[in-house]
Amino acid sequence: MSTTQTVKPSVALEARQAADRRRWMLYGVMLAVALVAPFVAYPVFLMKILCFALFACAFNLLLGYAGLLSFGHAAFLATGGYYTGYMLSQHSLTPELGILVGTAAATVLGVLFGVLSIRRQGIYFAMITLALAQMVFFFYLQADFTGGEDGMHGIPRGHLFGLIDMTNNLNMYYFVLAVFLFGFLLIQRTIHSPFGQVLKAIRENEPRAISLGYNTDAYKLVAFVLSAALAGLAGSTKTVVFQLASLTDAHWHMSGEVVLMTLVGGVGTLFGPLIGAAFVIGIEHQLAQSALGDWVNVVLGVIFVVCVLTFRAGIVGEIQKFMKKNFR
Amino acid sequence: MTMIFGVPAAAFFGQLLLGLINGAFYALLSLGLAVIFGLLKIINFAHGAQYMLGAFAAWLMLNMLGINYWAALFLAPLIVGIIGVLIERFLLRRIAHVDHIYGLLLTFGLALIIQGVFTNWFGVSGSRYPVPEALRGGVNLGFMFLPYYRAWVVVIALLVCFGVWFMIEKTKLGGYLRAGTENPALMQAFGINVPLLVTLTYGFGVALAAFAGVLAAPIYSVAPGMGANLLIVVFAVVVIGGMGSIMGAIITGLAMGIIEGLTKVYYPEASNTVIFLVMILVLLLRPSGLFGKEA
Numbered sequence: 001m002s003t004t005q006t007v008k009p010s011v012a013l014e015a016r017q018a019a020d021r022r023r024w025m026l027y028g029v030m031l032a033v034a035l036v037a038p039f040v041a042y043p044v045f046l047m048k049i050l051c052f053a054l055f056a057c058a059f060n061l062l063l064g065y066a067g068l069l070s071f072g073h074a075a076f077l078a079t080g081g082y083y084t085g086y087m088l089s090q091h092s093l094t095p096e097l098g099i100l101v102g103t104a105a106a107t108v109l110g111v112l113f114g115v116l117s118i119r120r121q122g123i124y125f126a127m128i129t130l131a132l133a134q135m136v137f138f139f140y141l142q143a144d145f146t147g148g149e150d151g152m153h154g155i156p157r158g159h160l161f162g163l164i165d166m167t168n169n170l171n172m173y174y175f176v177l178a179v180f181l182f183g184f185l186l187i188q189r190t191i192h193s194p195f196g197q198v199l200k201a202i203r204e205n206e207p208r209a210i211s212l213g214y215n216t217d218a219y220k221l222v223a224f225v226l227s228a229a230l231a232g233l234a235g236s237t238k239t240v241v242f243q244l245a246s247l248t249d250a251h252w253h254m255s256g257e258v259v260l261m262t263l264v265g266g267v268g269t270l271f272g273p274l275i276g277a278a279f280v281i282g283i284e285h286q287l288a289q290s291a292l293g294d295w296v297n298v299v300l301g302v303i304f305v306v307c308v309l310t311f312r313a314g315i316v317g318e319i320q321k322f323m324k325k326n327f328r
Numbered sequence: 329m330t331m332i333f334g335v336p337a338a339a340f341f342g343q344l345l346l347g348l349i350n351g352a353f354y355a356l357l358s359l360g361l362a363v364i365f366g367l368l369k370i371i372n373f374a375h376g377a378q379y380m381l382g383a384f385a386a387w388l389m390l391n392m393l394g395i396n397y398w399a400a401l402f403l404a405p406l407i408v409g410i411i412g413v414l415i416e417r418f419l420l421r422r423i424a425h426v427d428h429i430y431g432l433l434l435t436f437g438l439a440l441i442i443q444g445v446f447t448n449w450f451g452v453s454g455s456r457y458p459v460p461e462a463l464r465g466g467v468n469l470g471f472m473f474l475p476y477y478r479a480w481v482v483v484i485a486l487l488v489c490f491g492v493w494f495m496i497e498k499t500k501l502g503g504y505l506r507a508g509t510e511n512p513a514l515m516q517a518f519g520i521n522v523p524l525l526v527t528l529t530y531g532f533g534v535a536l537a538a539f540a541g542v543l544a545a546p547i548y549s550v551a552p553g554m555g556a557n558l559l560i561v562v563f564a565v566v567v568i569g570g571m572g573s574i575m576g577a578i579i580t581g582l583a584m585g586i587i588e589g590l591t592k593v594y595y596p597e598a599s600n601t602v603i604f605l606v607m608i609l610v611l612l613l614r615p616s617g618l619f620g621k622e623a
Contacts, residue, residue, distance in 0.1 A: 069429050116608055119615040120567070123371045126432060127563040128611065134560045135604040142597065252560065256436060263433065298444035304437025308430050309422060 034177055043169040044241065045285065049278050050180045051238040056261040056273030058230035061187050063259075064268030065196060066223040067203030071126045071255050072113065072133030076106040076228045078140060078250035080235030085152040085245035086145050095158045095166055099179075099236040106232020107225060109136070114224035118217055121206075130252060137250045151246030155239060172241060179237050183230050188270060190226065199223055253297075260300060263307050266314030275315050335593050341472035347589015348582070349478055349547065352485035353540050355581030357562045359492055360536035362571040366509040367529045368420065370431030375562070376555030377442040378534045381408045382541025384446060387457050387550045397460035397546075404542045405535040412534030416527045424526075439556070446552035454549025481543050488539065489578045496574050505529065564607040570620020580618060 037046055055077055062068045084102030087093045093101070117128040140146045147153075157166035166172050190196050201209045202216050209216050239245045248254065257280065265276025280300070287296050311318050332340045357375060364372045372378075385404035389395035395403065415438065423430045459477045466475035496502035507515045508525055516522045541555070548554060561584075569580030584603050591602040598605070610618060 069432070116611050119611050123365075123428065123432065124567060126429075127371065127567050128607070130560055131564040131567065131604050131607055134557075135601050138600045142600075252556075256440070259433065259436075294448050295444065297440050298448070301437045301440030301442075301444060304440065305419070305434055308434040308437065309419065312426065312430060 031181075038170055038173045043173040045281075047173055047176045047241045048238075049281050050176050051234050051241065052258075052261065052281055053274040053277040054180050054183045054237070055231055055234035056258050056265065056277045057184055057187050058227045058234060059258045060262045060267065060269075060273045061190065061230070062223055062227040063262060064272075065191055065203065066199045066220055068118075068220065068224065069126045069259070070117075070129040070224075070227075071252070071259070072117075072129030072131075072136075073227075073231050073258050074250055074252065074254035075113070075133035075136040076110060076231035077235035077238070077254060077258075078245070078247075079109050079136070080106040080232030080237075081239040081245040081249050082140060082146050082152070084236035084239045085155045088158060088240070089152060089155045090145075092156075092158070094162050095160055095175075095240050098158075099233065099240065102236030102239070103229055103233045106235065107229040110225040110228025110232070111221075113228065114221045118220045118224065130255065133250070133255060134252060137247070137252070140247060140250050146245070146247075149247065151244060151248075152239075153244050155243045155245065157240055157243060166240065176237055176241060179233065183233060184274075187230070191270070195219070195222070257300070260304055260307075262314075263312075264303060264314055266317035266320075269314065269316040269320065272314050272316040279315070333594075337471045338473070340593055343589045343593045344586065345472070345474070345478055345482075345589075347586045347592070348482050349485075349585070350588060351582035351585020352482055352489075353544060353558070353581075354562055354565050354585050355489050355578045356485055356536055356540040356543075357558070358566050358569065358577045358581050359489060359574065360533040360540075361562065361566055362574060362577045363492070363496070363505075363536070364530055364533035365571050367505065367512070367526055368416075368424075368431065369428045370420070370435065371563075372530075372533065373432055373435040373559075374415075374439040374442065375435075375534075375537050376557075376559030377439040378408055378412065378537040378555070379541040379544070379558065380446065380552060380555035381411070381442065382538025383457070383545040383550045383554060384450075384541075384552075385538065386542045386545050387455060390457065397542075401539070401542050405538040408538035408541075409531045409535030413527055413531035415534075416530035420530065421523070421527075443552050443556060450552060452551065452553060454551030454554070457545035457550050459546040477546055481547065485540070485543060488536075492536070493574050493578065561603055564603050567607050568603075568610045568618060570617025572617075573619040576617075576619025 055073070058076075059070065059073050062070055080099075080102035082102075083105040084098040087098040087101045088095065113129060113132050116132065117125055120128060141148055157172065160166055160171070160175060164171050164175075166175065198209065198214055198219055201212075202214070202219060206216055235249060238249075261276035261280045262273050263276070264279055265274065266272025280303075283299065283303075284296055287293055287299060292299070307314070313321055331337065357379060361372060361375055364370065382404045385407055386397070386400035389400050389403065390397070419434060419438075420431060423434060463477040463480050466473055466478075468474075496505055504515070504520060504525060508520075508522060508529075512522050512526075537555075544554070562581075565581055565584050566577070568584065569576045571577065584606065587606065588599055588602055592599040
């Protein structure tokens with residue numbers, strides 16, 4: 001048999017390649033915007049958005065793709081922050097090592113939380129993670145190294161790899177951007193991997209995934225730990241940027257805030273948490289400067305209620321729905 | 329002085345009583361959560377805020393209108409219960425058809441709003457609510473001093489708990505409630521107004537929280553944040569007991585209060601976290617909860 005067949009790419013494949021090209025173009029444009037942004041806007045504000053965006057992306061990996069609503073993610077953010085802060089101020093580590101230690105601590109905590117909380121589902125899962133995080137809050141309140149109610153202040157930013165001066169806001173910004181991109185691409189890879197597909201299958205129908213032979217508990221645990229680690233990475237980075245770590249990050253309010261960011265941006269969308277974080281941080285920033293500064297929580301609560309009642313898919317989710325309806 | 333396991337008897341029984349009171353509040357609140365969860369399948373994150381509303385309603389009625397404690401004990405739960413009915417009718421019902429996670433998020437948002445508004449109006453620090461005239465003072469039992477008001481709180485809270493248990497397990501209305509928990513569609517087919525039952529159930533659960541709030545007002549200070557941290561402990565209690573059984577919720581609530589009180593005597597550093605530790609233990613040994621049926 002020597003007939004050679006010319007392989008014709010199918011129409012579907014072509015369409016997919018075109019969609020891929022469009023997606024990468026979009027990524028390119030966004031990256032260009034991110035690179036130029038610190039020359040247009042205040043870098044510290046941008047860094048705050050990036051840190052919370054990474055936090056929200058990590059949270060979204062769990063809620064959006066595994067269907068697990070954690071109400072305790074503040075614990076990982078705070079753990080990353082405290083351990084990084086401790087390493088930088090007490091042991092004079094370089095920032096990247098400090099961040100590694102903080103992230104590792106959050107990962108260990110993630111394993112502990114994960115093993116306990118995936119034993120129950122749905123609403124119980126949310127309550128267990130909330131209760132565990134409250135326990136962590138009390139621990140940090142009473143522990144010596146955290147500074148209790150006062151928190152840690154004046155944490156040195158240090159020199160990246162012992163070379164690059166991080167007190168320069170531009171250097172710091174590009175480092176934070178690199179950390180964010182690392183986390184973001186890792187999540188993007190995870191979601192589109194076979195592992196991510198199994199997670200989605202578990203979200204949609206866990207008994208069926210079990211009947212197909214998947215050890216769903218193991219998948220959920222890995223997703224939980226990955227999410228905790230990235231949340232810790234966000235907290236660690238945030239501590240280096242702001243040079244402080246405080247109980248605010250460990251409080252249940254923070255767990256609620258990351259839920260809100262993800263919900264507003266779009267649960268289960270890749271860019272939703274980024275948009276949501278920018279939206280929520282932006283609003284908090286505006287309110288803090290206005291006469292309504294004391295009403296932040298009320299405003300956040302109203303956004304929660306309006307979002308749940310009217311646009312559950314979030315900003316990105318609703319745009320996607322709109323595009324599908326009108327341009328396909 | 330009499331000693332119990334190396335602790336003065338007065339301190340021991342004092343903490344035991346305080347534990348019993350906290351336990352009574354845990355029982356009342358987890359009972360309300362369980363009743364609401366049974367029919368609506370949502371966890372009411374606004375439960376702590378509604379408990380706080382109950383306490384504030386009593387405080388405002390006393391200071392603005394001169395309405396005394398005994399009237400407030402009925403009026404505050406009624407008013408807050410009506411607010412609950414409105415919340416169910418106009419907000420929760422609109423999302424009853426989507427994933428129940430959204431109900432949790434909606435009530436969380438409501439809790440933020442209610443708490444935020446009260447913090448702006450009254451500040452974070454609390455106000456005192458005087459113990460009603462008839463229940464001032466106490467009696468010396470020999471081994472401890474028992475304030476009348478605290479005794480009253482334990483007794484009335486237990487009475488209400490068992491009253492609710494009786495209503496749900498032994499009466500016709502309770503039968504409807506249990507049937508609705510099992511299969512609302514079938515019950516609707518039998519001609520029972522399920523949406524109305526759902527609304528009233530939510531209102532009732534909220535009223536229970538407000539009732540606990542009024543009871544708590546003279547013991548703790550009336551502050552906007554009084555319900556938030558309490559609610560997280562109650563969640564742990566609910567995880568420990570499981571929401572399948574009304575009696576289970578009552579027993580678990582009381583037991584956890586007593587355990588917390590005893591921890592305060594013997595190892596005060598852990599008193600904040602002991603209930604969470606029990607929760608972890610239960611999750612490891614009996615993941616579905618002590619009285620739970622569902623996973």
